[in-house]
Amino acid sequence: MAIRKVLTIPDDNDFLRKKSRDVTMIDDRILTLLDDMKETLYAENGVGLAAPQVGILRRVVVIDVGEGLIELINPVIVYKKGEQINAEGCLSIPGRSGTVSRPEKVRVRAIDRNNKEFTIExxxxxxxxxxHEIDHLNGTLYVDKMIAEVEN
Known part of the structure; x- marks a missing residue:
């Protein structure tokens, strides 16, 4: 496992604005990516990390909101309900935060590292x-949806 460099904006060739490709085969490269992303997430004290943030245009995400690591491959939001407006930050946009409107509840379908489909709410x-992390896979950053900047 290795800690990878997190891309920050502005980045070369607007890499963080590019759409990620589906993972078609879970091989050693994808497993290493998941392991490295986990190590990077914890080293950076983040809540989530998407593969494009470490320079890989694949639909891979890791998240830990304090309840243990969640790994998602090819995640898709299949259900949204309600609204919440909260401050967000991003490892790729250091030193800034802003309020963003997001669903209060979501259901996401994805594949795990063992190639098993699962759903998480x-x-x-x-x-x-x-x-936030699925937006990264689509080349969207929270600042694109930001209602207002929050003073740090």
């Missing part, structure tokens, strides 16, 4: 993290 912070 999230409310509150987990819903925010799921939406």
């Amino acid at each position: 999230g409310e509150g912070l987990l819903a925010i993290a799921l939406c």
Whole structure:
């Protein structure tokens, strides 16, 4: 396992704005990526990390909102309900935060490292993290949805 460099904006060639490709095969490279992303997430004291943030355009996400690590491959939001407006930050946008409107509850379908499909439901912070990281896979940053900047 290794700690990877987290890309920050502005980044070369707007890499963080590119759409990630689906993972078609879970091989040693994807497993290493998941392990490295976990180590990087914890080293950076983050809540979530998407593969594009470490320079890989694949649909891979790791999240830990304090309840243990969640690994998602090819995640898709299949259900949204309600609204919450909270401050968000991002490892790729250091020193800034802003308020963003997100669903209060989401359901996400994904694949785990053993190539098994599963569904996860999230409310509150987990819903925010799921939406935020899946946005990264689509080349969208929280500042694109930001209602207002929060003074740090």
